[in-house]
Amino acid sequence: MSIDSILSTLSEQGSASVLKGIKRGVERECLRIDKHRLAKTSHHNALGSALTHPYITTDFSESLLEFITPACSDIEQTLAQLEDIHKFTLANIDGEELWPLSMPCFIEDQDEIRLADYGSSNVGKMKTLYRQGLKNRYGSMMQAIAGVHFNLSFPEAFWTQLQQIEGNSDKLSDYISDKYFSLIRNFKRELWLISYLFGASPALCSSFLGGRKTNLPFESLGKGTLYLPYATSLRLGDLGYTNSAQSSLRVTYNSLEEYLEGFKQAISMTSDLYQQFGDYRDEPAKQLNQNILQIENEFYSPIRPKRNAQSGQTPSEALAEGGVEYIEVRALDVNPFSEVGISKEQIQFLDVFLLYCAIKPAQDLAWQEQVETQANLDLVVNQGREPGLALSNKGKAHLLSDWAGDIFTELKKIAKLFDEAFGNQEYSAVMSKLEKSVANPELTYSGQFLAHLLEQQEDNGHYALKLASDYKQNTLGKGYHVFDQALFEREAVASHNKQKEIEASDTQSFVQFLDDYFK
Template structure:
């Protein structure tokens, strides 16, 4: 077989060879699940991050995101779906047993929000690195407001095993270096997620409705309908979280972050971090001796880039993410377009993970040309249509090249190819579970009432209830369920000890600072 670009069908056929098939086994995954701490009546908790849960700066599994009230649970990397969910469940269970009366909000879109200054910024102690993390959030508050920042999601980290890359490099590497090949293929995957990624909010979007308090004082053009006393919804929406109302950033609309090569990606990201933004300059960086943001550039740091998927490399202490990528290449990808699943106590379930495996491997194996400006615009139109009206009967999507198809017809076309990838995964490691997950999601393509967003809306409409009692009932149920759930991977002593260790690590970092904060920032941005 010549080492040229093969078609998807040829690649699947090549991977079906008995000698090659085992190299696929060992897909590596990690999950980061966000959730707001709330009071029993549904208001945002005003208390600090519980000390018993360890240091948010250094704990391996329990931290905060934008706000003290926005918890983030992080699993280690695992090649077992069962272990991954057991770990995520144990993190939740330990947390629930140490929250007192507080609970975790089970939906992506927040509820009962008051003024932005009532959303407490996450605090990470007195070290330079801790102060920088809080200041970054202060900048987000000034730039976009705090409400957008307390929307919750599930981030899915994905990588293929080393054995897979060695085998594929031999098959199609054309003599280049292995890490360059890996980075190039991961970028191809990312480009394909931009092409086909509307499938994720269609299937796993779970935010068709929101609490009216989220929009208080905000202008919008969406034709919302009302439920109960204060719930707003769009009848065919899948993920308002991913719409312009939610976790997006219009200030970044003009950014041209290239996905053609790793060098171009890193250089365009660095350019955005180094480009002055007049609208942010008006905020000021340091006013009357107090910092308001890290800088007045388009992006303060790399993390500010709002993207549904990102290439990643584990960074060393003090190293910028872009430096890590430039130096050592892409290690894994992070999918950020998955809503919290309100029908799972931990925000995601095994069927979703198995389908994401299938979808991402399909995106990896499908040939992926560079994205043109016209195709980027088309992909954005498709994505926006699906998040706002994805379940609309007869909704049409565009295919690059001039074809227009209904979402159902296009979804069935893609699911034909996904079925072959699911069969490949079952042949090496799935025992039929990938085929079952594929069939469940295909059913939702053919019947929109089976999607998460339809199930949420149907439950709200069935009793003409607001999102608040719906969310609180789930929150209370999961609180009791997880408090009582026996450990499956870690017992409580692991978290007790990690909490103590994390506080010690934070103190060590704070004592090791030898320069002032101004100089620290200057050094960081001077890398």
Template sequence: MTTTHTFFRQRIEALSSADFLSALSLIRRGVERETLRIQPSGKLACTPHPEALGSALTHESITTDFSESLLEFITSPLTQSGETLERLGDIHKYVYENIDGEWLWPLSMPCFIEDENDIPIAYFGESNVGKMKRVYRLGLKNRYGSMMQAIAGVHFNFSFSDEFWKLWCEKQGLDYSRDQVSAQYFALIRNYRRLCWLIPYLFGASPALCGSFLAGKSHRLPFQKVGKGTYYLPYATSLRMSDLGYTNAEQSALQICYNKLDNYVRLLRLAMETPSSRFTKFAAGEGGHYQQLSHNILQIENELYSPIRPKQPTESMEKPTDALVRRGVKYIEVRALDVNPFSPIGISQEQMDFLDVFLLTCLLLPSPEMTAEQLKESTDNLNKVVLEGRKPGLELSRDGEAITLQQWASDLLEHFGQAAQILDKANSCERYSLSVNIQRARVADPDKTLSGQLLQRLLANDTDNGRLGLELAQEYAHVIGEQPYRHTSAEGFAELARGSIQAQKEVEASDNKDFDTFIRDYFNEPPAKKMPG
């Protein structure tokens, strides 16, 4: 640990220069928040995607995920996290005003759903790309079931500026290049994988679920019951992040490597090209019938379930792996966040500030390449925390040696505190240190975590997830309704909606091949080769 502390301190000192501080103020963040539309009765709203919200295929900030009922709100990357939250609030306000009395579900685990066949799969129009998105989702339903796909999360997109990377490479004695930036992002990702058990401990908010979610599922978890039909694990933090109801042994066996971009891409592509023995029973174009896009382990890259992804924005019909090969890593997508039930918009300023600290720390710590055994260790730690993270004395494995969660987290808080001070200086504030202090209190007292607070509310009132979710949904509809628009007006959103519908029509009109040919051409296109730069 002494060597790690010395290494970390040296890097922290390097960031204290005026140039580095200026570059750190240019961190960009975006949020993708998922939420189910529900009826005031608490049941799933099975109405089509409202026309007033625009086209789910082409709208830049309001779309659907797996289901017509599962909305996804997207903010563009900005350097001011406060503005990101305000823009997310604007999206919520416009949506509430245009869903005809429906509400937005404030929890990650789904509301009461009597039959998973009631969950309507998202529809994206009649273009080839729209049909492809729908068939992919049909494949997810057939492979894993619709109930699992109705779970909502929050994705946090994060990137350092080009100015930062140029200074970073110079300080490390490295040549600045696209490949070097990708390598540094992968170093950050490896440490994220080592440490991401802390995210569900602090921010997991799904220790309980509606009994309808378990219908027909086999499991060996020692659930206890609260209310009329809510099931919980006493020390769980994030059932959303568990493998409950989601099993793909072939995907789990992939052991996707985060040591080098080339290898990461190679293994992803291999999974998209390797037939799955489990999925051969579903049609993939035979006789014009589509129950999935392919018979392979992964239909497309997005099917890989991972707590973090390296990302590069894609061009029209470009595969994500090809975008990474051609242009390198542009940003990272943190995928381990539950919807925060104590925020009307699903995420708070304090969470975003701490994620900045956490990710900067992941870059600053030593990050040797991971062996298969170390990757398994990190996965096992994460799985332990999502199911029993608040258990007193819970032990994790750090480099093969047992250590309590509290001790490891306390060690990390020393690093987080130093990183927070740097970010405070860079942004002329004290928010970052404050966010670390809040997490310090949660490490000391698990009841202060989001999952601890949520479970206490259920147990204290012997109430159901569904009842609490409804109360919060009603409260948030009122709270957001009272807030003014900050950046985009209602008319501005209406114009975006109209423009997206027109854009969808243009996509549909531009199709020049039948769907079978379109799908065949998409998968037969040779993978992109690495380009200089």
């Protein structure tokens, strides 16, 4: 069915209101900094246990914080929760600040980056050893890059109505999984638009390269800033969070079964490159195993099908048992123009874009076309704002501006359905605003960011430090919105106690624990 017919039927049935049941969650990463440098302190005790705290944890390193909001159907509440987490954190890190960019701050040597420590339990040691493997495989500098992950699920009532409209008679859970994979295929085909609009890392500190050579035609600014004049998101490019060794993996998205089979092969494929590091039985251990993927989380993808796993389940086991529950968008740079790294307009755009991807007809995505989607992303990452840039659509050249215009034509129709659901014109207003970025690349996030640097002749890092200072002052000056200080203090104590319980309950050696895990 066409997008128009689906939208028309939903509107005629008065079904737009089901969209109010969309649930969203945000995972925002950010580095702690101290006196203009990467903070070398341990994860602060007042923030709770990084192993067990529901809202505040760490990612690769002790200094790379990750803030997590619970699934919620109110955008304002999600952003308010995120503000509260930032406020409590800033008040409890001894004067340190939060770096407001994706690409890391001044780091002279990657050995400054301390691996995240999750305690002495087997599961905690496994998490740290996994990170040791990442360090040995890719270097710590790449792991210092921060991003924002956006989780979204459509309500069951929406899927039930869509299934009726499409005349589908499959088991509902199977239908939902199939539709989420349709969404993923469409998302991958047009992911480049997310990078074009919201990419916010066109520049980086030269220290990030650490003397490594690159073929990218960087230009210099100030004392140590490198930039590409038309870049959008260096974070998503070859310098960023990528894994070239995974190029041999052919994980495809045409069905849940096909995806899981590809994942099964990927997780068990040994790598000649990583054999030099041994496995968890070695002393000292340098990685979990010698496979291309140590565990499933190592698979780099801008979007993932997800299901909340039960204790002891791997992500793919959870998907195999219950089907897709929600999707995780991993393609967002930290938004430097937002105190919490993501804005309401971005979330509203993603609502519309992901619904567009869900209801648009989605042919299977063959491997060769998947390679084409990656090539398009690479082009936009490095030169997305270049006038006259053409992408490849099924082998045919297509001007980015024309293709983006076609997408926005559809998005504006879908925005009207959201306006109907929420009783306002906000979604249409966001689409109209962002559509202007197609003809005016300087309006994109990367365009605005780079224009500031060039106009002020200001280093990337110094601009970020000013933002960090301003955001800290503003955030600490506000009251709590949804959570409060007492709640965070209780959660911190409870998380420390929970970590101690996990550590006390271990009955196996670390090697035995991993023997069982990898069976």
